[in-house]
Amino acid sequence: MMNLDLTGKRALVAGSTQGIGKAIAMQLARQGAEIILIARNEEKLIQVKNELPTPASQEHHYIVADFSFPPQLKVLIEDWLELNGNIQILVNNTGGPAGGPITEAKEEEFIKAFNNHLICNHILAKALIPGMKEAKFGRIINIISTSVKQPLAGLGVSNTIRGAVANWAKTMANELGQFNITVNNVLPGATNTVRLKSIIENKAAKTGKTVEEISQQMANAVPMKRVAQPEEIANAAAFLASPAASYINGINLPVDGGRTGCL
Ligand SMILES: NC(=O)c1ccc[n+]([C@@H]2O[C@H](COP(=O)([O-])OP(=O)(O)OC[C@H]3O[C@@H](n4cnc5c(N)ncnc54)[C@H](OP(=O)(O)O)[C@@H]3O)[C@@H](O)[C@H]2O)c1
Structure with a gap:
């Protein structure tokens, strides 16, 4: 029987008050994981925390943080870990950068998106990796975009930053595999x-x-x-988080109904 059970494991799911992040938090909780939600809006965080299933009588938590302020995120996550202990599953996710043709993009937009996506992913991963090593089990799952494989028209800044995040993740996968920590990317197509x-x-x-x-x-x-429905993206992420996905490492998994034109 394929092992999808996450009982006794903790999962930090970022950008989880709505959309894809929320659907992932809900699915991981269904599989027994204790969830730590992150987003900016505390009211919505409390609401989602109360909605999360508790099949293993697990406790759920939340952290209020804004990814536009990476140094603050670093302090918040380090304090949380010191107080509450380790987390074995990390789902990196946040709101996407604003759209627009790349020829019209302002320099500041790239810096903002780089901070929100790559730097915040890095801060969270660095904070959690020691605990994953200790547990001899870790999963880092990055919700990116199919633009990792094929740029999308009108999403210039996003396309650029997605490529950076994918290369960051692949390099992490190379370094962390030996510790039974896998790093994989889920690439959603258009999702409702x-x-x-x-x-x-x-x-x-x-x-x-x-x-x-x-x-x-x-x-x-x-x-x-x-x-796609957000739950269809969440199912892929939840599989990658599970013990069943033990030998999948360093991949980009499009969940796009076949839209991406390349192999
Ligand atoms: N939906 C699609 O069709 C699609 C397709 C490809 C890729 N993607 C990518 O997948 C990711 C998630 O997409 P989605 O559609 O689920 O997005 P969404 O509906 O906009 O949800 C974004 C989540 O991130 C949180 N968030 C936004 N900005 C934040 C910040 N500065 N700091 C902390 N949390 C923040 C939001 O909560 P708060 O507002 O409370 O902070 C919310 O929970 C994005 O990167 C998106 O570009 C989406």
Whole structure:
């Protein structure tokens, strides 16, 4: 029987008050993990914490943090670990960078996205790795984007930073495999979340088309003729977090209904 059980394990899930992050937190909790949520909005954090399943009578927690302030995040996570002990599963995730053509991107936008994505991932990973080594079990899962494989039109800053995060992750995987810590990336395609809604609205405003037309175009670009539900992304992340995924390391897993055109 494939082992998906996460009872007795702790999972820090970032960007987890809505969308893909929340769906991942819900799924990992269903598999028995104790969840530590992170986001900026405390009200929403409390609400999600109360929604999380507790099949193993596990306790869930949250940390209020803003990824726009990496040094603060570092202090918050280090203090939390000192007080509460180790975490074995890390899901790196946060809101995506603003859209726009790369030729119009401002330098500050790259720096902001680099901080929010790469630097915050690094801070969390560095803080958790010693505990993962101690447990002789660790999972680092980064929610990135299919732009790791093929740039997406109109997402210049995002495409650039996603490439950096993917290379960071692959290098981490090379260094950490020997400790039974795996590092893998999940690459969502278009997924039905608030983030997608705002991308569709922006495109509609720019092209003069209706929101329905843009949504239809987006669905038509996918071999499966629909966008994903957040739970479908969460299932892939939860599998990678499980003991069953013990020999999967250093991969980029598109969960995009087949949209990405390359192998
Ligand atoms: N949805 C898609 O179609 C799609 C496709 C490909 C890739 N992705 C990528 O997958 C990731 C998640 O997407 P999503 O659609 O689930 O996003 P989302 O609905 O916008 O949710 C983002 C989550 O991150 C938190 N967050 C945002 N900014 C933060 C900050 N500065 N500090 C701390 N937490 C922050 C938000 O909570 P608070 O507001 O409370 O902080 C929220 O819980 C993003 O990187 C996105 O670009 C999404």
